Amino acid sequence: MAAAQAPDPDHARSREIDRQLAQAFAAAQTECTILLAGTQGAGKSTIMKQMKIIHHGSFTDEQLAEYQQDILGNGIDAAREMLRALEHGGPAEDGRQKLTEVFAAETPSDVTANAIHKLWTDSDVVDWFLRHAPETILTDNASYFLDHILRIAAPEYVPTQDDVLRARFNNAKTAETTFTMTRFTFKVVDIGGQPTESRNITMLIFCAPLVDYKKDRLRESRAYFESLINSPYFRRTTLVLFLNKFDLFRVHLNKAPMDEHFPDYTAGPDSVKAVKYILWQFMRLNHARMAINPHITNAIETDIRNPSIRSVLNVIKETILRGACLL
Numbered sequence: 156m157a158a159a160q161a162p163d164p165d166h167a168r169s170r171e172i173d174r175q176l177a178q179a180f181a182a183a184q185t186e187c188t189i190l191l192a193g194t195q196g197a198g199k200s201t202i203m204k205q206m207k208i209i210h211h212g213s214f215t216d217e218q219l220a221e222y223q224q225d226i227l228g229n230g231i232d233a234a235r236e237m238l239r240a241l242e243h244g245g246p247a248e249d250g251r252q253k254l255t256e257v258f259a260a261e262t263p264s265d266v267t268a269n270a271i272h273k274l275w276t277d278s279d280v281v282d283w284f285l286r287h288a289p290e291t292i293l294t295d296n297a298s299y300f301l302d303h304i305l306r307i308a309a310p311e312y313v314p315t316q317d318d319v320l321r322a323r324f325n326n327a328k329t330a331e332t333t334f335t336m337t338r339f340t341f342k343v344v345d346i347g348g349q350p351t352e353s354r355n356i357t358m359l360i361f362c363a364p365l366v367d368y369k370k371d372r373l374r375e376s377r378a379y380f381e382s383l384i385n386s387p388y389f390r391r392t393t394l395v396l397f398l399n400k401f402d403l404f405r406v407h408l409n410k411a412p413m414d415e416h417f418p419d420y421t422a423g424p425d426s427v428k429a430v431k432y433i434l435w436q437f438m439r440l441n442h443a444r445m446a447i448n449p450h451i452t453n454a455i456e457t458d459i460r461n462p463s464i465r466s467v468l469n470v471i472k473e474t475i476l477r478g479a480c481l482l
């Protein structure tokens with residue numbers, strides 16, 4: 156039987172140094188700054204909303220009520236998008252004409268909502284959109300707001316958490332949030348599409364919308380990613396890549412094959428292979444050879460059985476705390 160090993164004095168000393176460093180670190184830096192970056196519509200504000208929900212609980216009724224007008228605005232924008240889409244050979248010319256007149260005459264009202272609902276549920280319109288898949292023609296969650304237009308236009312309407320996560324707002328409401336864990340305050344700042352030269356950033360989360368594979372916007376997203384991750388300002392920053400909007404991506408893949416946009420892609424409509432290909436497109440820009448943690452995300456997911464953002468955020472917090480020797 157092997158003799159019990161004597162404690163290694165070097166190891167013990169090393170642990171003690173780690174402990175002292177951790178204490179010094181904790182005393183010196185109790186605030187971690189996390190930057191959220193990405194091109195327009197990538198999902199930064201939505202991720203920030205999820206962080207708020209996870210750390211501060213669901214929105215209060217007062218907070219939800221504040222979003223009422225903006226969400227109705229999302230419904231009206233979605234209806235205008237529907238009209239524009241139907242202009243390209245779509246059916247229901249009379250219904251479209253009627254809705255156009257309502258828009259010209261009315262501020263958003265019951266009449267408007269009824270006219271939108273009537274056109275959106277017209278059987279020819281339903282068939283036409285189903286043939287094309289509404290998610291691929293209309294932006295992001297427009298079809299959700301069209302489905303719910305009567306509810307969100309009702310005078311007594313109070314937004315739900317899902318409505319808030321699916322809506323688009325101007326950045327003023329969600330540009331910064333803080334939450335605490337152990338001795339740390341996490342300050343999350345949405346820097347939008349603006350490159351930053353901030354120092355002492357603990358983590359940079361770059362958000363890339365997978366659905367942009369169909370547009371030049373993926374190129375724009377990659378260029379922004381490349382400039383950030385290779386910047387000397389982030390040499391000591393933990394880098395995270397969120398490949399976001401995976402739910403929409405899966406729908407798009409069936410209607411707009413990847414190889415139509417990337418001739419060298421040959422793995423078909425398999426969404427996992429397609430994501431790996433896009434991930435590779437990002438990773439090959441990592442000239443500075445930084446460690447990058449990629450995650451596939453669906454930022455609107457709140458279902459507890461599929462806690463996409465929640466589990467990713469846990470990994471992120473653990474990574475930060477581990478970096479500070481606190482775990």
Ligand SMILES: Nc1nc2c(ncn2[C@@H]2O[C@H](COP(=O)(O)OP(=O)(O)OP(=O)(O)O)[C@@H](O)[C@H]2O)c(=O)[nH]1
Pocket residue numbers: 193194195196197198199200201202295296320321322323324325326347348399400401402403452453454455
């Ligand atoms: N279905 C789906 N929609 C998403 C997802 N992430 C974001 N969205 C929606 O995409 C739209 C844009 O998301 P935002 O979070 O406002 O994007 P952003 O990056 O803050 O955009 P800017 O502030 O314009 O730079 C919103 O309607 C979101 O609800 C996702 O993973 N799945």
Ligand SMILES: [Mg+2]
Pocket residue numbers: 199200201324325326345
């Ligand atoms: Mg935003």
